[in-house]
Amino acid sequence: MPMTMLAAFFLSGGEFALAADTDPLDAIAGKALFDRNWIPAPSSTDGSDGLGPYFTARSCVSCHAGGGGAHVAPSRNDPSRDDIAGAVLRFGRADGSADPYYERQLQTDAVPGLVPEGSAHFLPELSYHLNGPPLASGVKAGVRIAPPLHGRGAFDQISDEEILKRADPDDKNGDGIRGRANRTADGIGRFGWKASQVTLEDQVADAFSLDIGLSSPKAPHPYGDCTKLQTACLGAPNGESKLFDGREISATMLRIVANYIESLKPRALQDDSAGARIFDATGCAQCHVPSLKARDGSLIPAFTDLLLHDMGSALDDGVGEPGVASSEWRTAPLIGGGNRGPRRYLHDGSAATVDEAVAKHGGEAARSREQFGALKAEDKLRLIEYVNGL
Known part of the structure; x- marks a missing residue:
């Protein structure tokens, strides 16, 4: 051809x-x-x-x-x-x-x-x-x-300013979330489980x-x-x-x-306003930000803030990276379907389902984990379906 x-x-x-x-x-x-x-x-x-x-x-x-x-x-x-x-x-x-x-x-x-x-x-x-x-x-x-690669390449188009505007390492707003950027020797990291690559x-x-x-x-x-x-x-x-x-x-x-x-684009987002509402109400969207602004002003599907967060002891395997604690992880982008075979969740694949993954969220994500656990059964199922559809 x-x-x-x-x-x-x-x-x-x-x-x-x-x-x-x-x-x-x-x-x-x-x-x-x-x-x-x-x-x-x-x-x-x-x-x-x-x-x-x-x-x-x-x-x-x-x-x-x-x-x-x-x-x-x-x-x-x-x-x-x-x-x-x-x-x-x-x-x-x-x-x-x-x-x-x-x-x-x-x-x-x-x-x-x-x-x-x-x-x-x-x-x-x-x-x-x-x-x-x-x-x-x-x-x-x-x-x-x-991780899946669909949609990840677009993170190159996101400016440092767009990442930094959500950082709050001293928790000045008192919400318990202290996201920080990984400031490497080459610039602010965006890629990798610990945002190690710029x-x-x-x-x-x-x-x-x-x-x-x-x-x-x-x-x-x-x-x-x-x-x-x-x-x-x-x-x-x-x-x-x-x-x-x-x-x-x-x-x-x-x-x-x-x-x-x-060139690997994420699949089109489902039309699920109810799922999106629950996702936001439980606090998931504070870190898994649905979209980030590109340098040209367009919105990029992301479901991440590209910041590091302390996720608590359940997700601390003792393996850190230079400048990043072993309990700190870049917010995982939830976009990117296309896997062949049953998925695994979290950085280590230790969760087989979304609810198992949420149960391991601690540290800065503990409040969202508790709000997820308090949901009515039908709302919890709706949220899980929403996340699986991203």
Whole structure:
């Protein structure tokens, strides 16, 4: 099919719909990179090698099938049992420092000649095995699941001012909600479970590096999450090439993958004024703000304020990030249907339903949790249906 016909297919509501300012050919090329299964270096194909040496996925699509997120599916290692497809195990201390041997994430796969760092299962509860030394003193393990991507790319269009106007770190209005922005060295974070990345391209680069082991100008680490103690990993070949800005992924490749993600639009909001009213009355909309204003003045479906909130002990796994406490989480956007298979909720997938997720809300969200619990049965069901329809 000629490129012009491909562009017309996508623009006409084919596999994905494009934003008005998105180059259709860039988005198509970005989808090809998103779907690509990367292979170890060296290879006769420069454009596909550089995998690992340690990794948790061979492609973006393996965790984000159809642009969706983590879901329940038969375990890759044991098809007779279900597990969470698209979940990873993160390591860290409450102050955000990483493990000196395993660094930030358990890498459950490796290129030929290397032994993976370990294995993990997430259902019915977390269990994991390390093939190396035990975790260092004070280092904890926490599950992170891949979120749906539909609608997330639009957060690049939201200004710092739009985020900051809802911040109230000192709770000056006395409502118990103390949202704060994650002010990173590169700017105000918008992306990731702890708002660690400022732009969509930053997030893409971090995922390529951490999950697949591919370096880029934004994440110049040819050995991914490998540490200086992992000498076998550091001794493996890498796929860096002058064809790709001296890295395994070029700046252009990051941009077009970001363009593809920007093309993944959230499904149209349902017409449910009653559900929206209950959502607002229980206080959910204070943090899960239904829409945010873009720099051009348009409204972006969001159901997040992009701020960090202390969510209490039930959602504190002890794994912090630099400048972000282990109990703090960026308000999860509730938009983004399209998952294939049963969904899991919260950052760790520990909730199978919306009401289970709400029950774990503490800290700044405790009042909303209590208001949800006090709802009449029919109103609670209406609210759950509303959230599931976003």
